[in-house]
Amino acid sequence: MNKSVTRIAPLLAILTLLAALTLMACAPAPAPPAAATQPPAATQPPAATEAPAATQPPAATAVPPTAAAEPTQASSGAAQDRATTLILDTEGGQVADSKNFNPYSGGRGGSNGIVNALVEPVFTTNLVTGEFEPWLGESMTANDDFTVWTLKLRDGIEWSDGTPLTADDVVFTVEMIQKFPDLATPHKFKDVAVKKVDDRTVEFTLPESDPRFQLTVWAGQLQSQEVRIVPKHIWESVADPVTFTNYDPDKGWPVFSGAWTLDRVVSDTEFQYKLNENWWGAKSGWRELPAVKTIVWTLLGDENTRAAALENGDIDQLAIASPSTFLTLIAKNPDIIAWSKEPPYGNPDVCGRNLEFNHTVEPWNDPEMRWAVAQVIDREKLIDIAYNGFTTPAYNFLPPFTGLDKFRELLESNGIFEKYPIQQIDADAAKKVFEAKGYTLNANGIYEKDGKPLAATVVNFDDTIINSMNGALIEQLRAAGIDAKQDIQPIPTFVENLLNNKLELYVFFGSCGSTIDPWKSMDSYSVRHIPEGNGPISGFYSNSWRWNTDTAKKYSEIVDQIGKLVPGDPKIDDLWVQAMDLWYSELPGIPLVSQYLIWPINPSVWTNWPTEENGYIQPDMAGTNTLIIFHNLKPAQ
Numbered sequence: 163m164n165k166s167v168t169r170i171a172p173l174l175a176i177l178t179l180l181a182a183l184t185l186m187a188c189a190p191a192p193a194p195p196a197a198a199t200q201p202p203a204a205t206q207p208p209a210a211t212e213a214p215a216a217t218q219p220p221a222a223t224a225v226p227p228t229a230a231a232e233p234t235q236a237s238s239g240a241a242q243d244r245a246t247t248l249i250l251d252t253e254g255g256q257v258a259d260s261k262n263f264n265p266y267s268g269g270r271g272g273s274n275g276i277v278n279a280l281v282e283p284v285f286t287t288n289l290v291t292g293e294f295e296p297w298l299g300e301s302m303t304a305n306d307d308f309t310v311w312t313l314k315l316r317d318g319i320e321w322s323d324g325t326p327l328t329a330d331d332v333v334f335t336v337e338m339i340q341k342f343p344d345l346a347t348p349h350k351f352k353d354v355a356v357k358k359v360d361d362r363t364v365e366f367t368l369p370e371s372d373p374r375f376q377l378t379v380w381a382g383q384l385q386s387q388e389v390r391i392v393p394k395h396i397w398e399s400v401a402d403p404v405t406f407t408n409y410d411p412d413k414g415w416p417v418f419s420g421a422w423t424l425d426r427v428v429s430d431t432e433f434q435y436k437l438n439e440n441w442w443g444a445k446s447g448w449r450e451l452p453a454v455k456t457i458v459w460t461l462l463g464d465e466n467t468r469a470a471a472l473e474n475g476d477i478d479q480l481a482i483a484s485p486s487t488f489l490t491l492i493a494k495n496p497d498i499i500a501w502s503k504e505p506p507y508g509n510p511d512v513c514g515r516n517l518e519f520n521h522t523v524e525p526w527n528d529p530e531m532r533w534a535v536a537q538v539i540d541r542e543k544l545i546d547i548a549y550n551g552f553t554t555p556a557y558n559f560l561p562p563f564t565g566l567d568k569f570r571e572l573l574e575s576n577g578i579f580e581k582y583p584i585q586q587i588d589a590d591a592a593k594k595v596f597e598a599k600g601y602t603l604n605a606n607g608i609y610e611k612d613g614k615p616l617a618a619t620v621v622n623f624d625d626t627i628i629n630s631m632n633g634a635l636i637e638q639l640r641a642a643g644i645d646a647k648q649d650i651q652p653i654p655t656f657v658e659n660l661l662n663n664k665l666e667l668y669v670f671f672g673s674c675g676s677t678i679d680p681w682k683s684m685d686s687y688s689v690r691h692i693p694e695g696n697g698p699i700s701g702f703y704s705n706s707w708r709w710n711t712d713t714a715k716k717y718s719e720i721v722d723q724i725g726k727l728v729p730g731d732p733k734i735d736d737l738w739v740q741a742m743d744l745w746y747s748e749l750p751g752i753p754l755v756s757q758y759l760i761w762p763i764n765p766s767v768w769t770n771w772p773t774e775e776n777g778y779i780q781p782d783m784a785g786t787n788t789l790i791i792f793h794n795l796k797p798a799q
Contacts, residue, residue, distance in 0.1 A: 318446030508758035513671035548631035
């Protein structure tokens with residue numbers, strides 16, 4: 163008897179819907195979108211917060227300065243036909259290479275539209291409805307022990323050049339990933355046998371049971387963890403897909419299956435896409451052609467400049483805004499909206515914010531030193547400064563979805579926080595640790611040993627909120643006697659350094675992933691991700707800390723046990739507590755705050771955006787669920 167993993171959908175629907183309602187101000191039940199030919203659905207959370215009464219806005223050090231244009235010149239697409247053109251702020255800053263459309267290159271491929279307009283997902287997970295959203299895939303089923311999975315593709319799929327997209331492309335993509343392990347994806351398909359059954363059917367035989375194979379591999383919630391099918395008829399002649407840019411306008415590249423194709427790279431900070439009038443979804447009768455004819459991603463400069471462009475209607479959506487910027491926006495233009503009409507305004511993100519350590523660097527490879535740092539951090543002050551008080555402290559790495567509440571409660575009820583007092587600020591306890599390690603305070607109030615200060619350069623990628631929070635964190639660390647400095651890096655630089663073990667301390671969210679059970683976030687700490695030698699890790703959420711002690715190995719064994727259980731299995735509860743006892747004993751990273759994402763929208767040109775009242779999908783614009791939003795947008799007039 164085959165088991166479809168979509169049977170977890172009702173549970174996920176209840177849990178995530180409750181999460182949205184509880185954490186975002188309790189609005190009426192979401193209404194389905196108007197013009198959807200089938201129930202919309204879709205994707206994972208990758209972390210923002212807010213509250214009324216704006217205090218001092220955080221310093222606008224946000225996106226690195228890049229050819230900032232005047233708001234009225236937001237894009238060349240706007241000059242063509244604003245009524246059919248969607249203009250979007252670029253999330254995550256400038257891309258590393260504007261002529262690289264390889265979906266398996268490192269960095270954030272969604273910043274220039276690759277995973278938002280060109281690539282279509284096989285499935286995606288809708289965090290509002292809690293259901294898998296079939297897209298290229300029609301269904302995915304497993305045998306009784308979850309070792310054999312069968313993927314059924316939708317009928318009539320074509321690449322943008324008119325070539326059929328079939329099981330051959332799926333098999334080719336998986337085998338390419340297996341052959342070239344340096345491709346930027348955490349899914350290596352190690353020891354997975356993949357074969358074509360017929361043009362629409364692919365069978366995967368796994369080396370061991372995996373009840374989450376559809377959820378974690380084929381219905382990803384994070385753009386860096388999505389498997390993206392590539393066209394065999396183009397990529398099979400590529401000698402090295404790792405360095406292949408997939409860009410040649412004369413050949414019509416890039417070729418993907420989405421409803422939009424690349425029109426042109428206007429500049430290093432502007433990308434324009436046009437509707438493919440022969441898109442397979444409309445030809446097959448599955449969906450109507452979208453109303454959006456042109457999509458432009460543009461980068462106009464710092465957050466203040468970009469906010470002004472949104473206020474004036476020169477762009478339709480602003481990438482993740484700081485709470486203070488959003489409050490200023492709605493005060494100036496009451497028509498601007500976000501997910502919720504009430505604080506915290508944004509939708510809960512799957513990614514919290516952590517202080518993370520490189521365990522290959524002394525003294526941060528010492529658990530006692532990491533615990534000492536944890537005990538001098540005042541999370542409430544970080545929230546007041548960076549979030550205007552709109553978010554909540556985090557004491558574990560799970561995101562604030564109601565479906566995960568019971569796991570936090572299990573830590574409390576099993577005495578984990580009494581044994582490991584991470585919720586307490588205890589400067590005296592930290593002082594005792596530093597002194598026991600041989601550090602003494604010098605005349606400048608900094609601990610030193612053997613004439614060397616206890617130094618910490620805390621890195622973060624350039625982001626208004628994180629810049630502000632890390633700045634406040636630096637002050638707290640210095641007050642505790644640590645010679646702390648802040649290093650703000652452009653996103654491409656930060657990503658390169660993160661993957662290649664070049665950071666010592668950093669503010670990030672390396673434990674993203676969990677939505678309905680704790681396994682995905684837990685697995686990010688698994689020793690199975692440790693690369694040979696000192697090589698790069700496979701992705702953002704692949705043990706960037708390089709935690710690899712005996713305790714880490716015991717923890718990882720328990721994570722492996724949980725991975726073989728179906729989400730919701732009561733056996734997971736005890737295993738979770740056992741694993742977290744080990745995790746807290748060494749504290750590989752320090753959870754700081756939960757996160758809510760505010761994506762401000764000016765609906766003067768386009769309507770039917772997802773909101774709490776119209777919750778057909780979460781409004782995260784950084785992954786493939788963006789595509790569902792684009793297909794549902796309607797002209798305002």
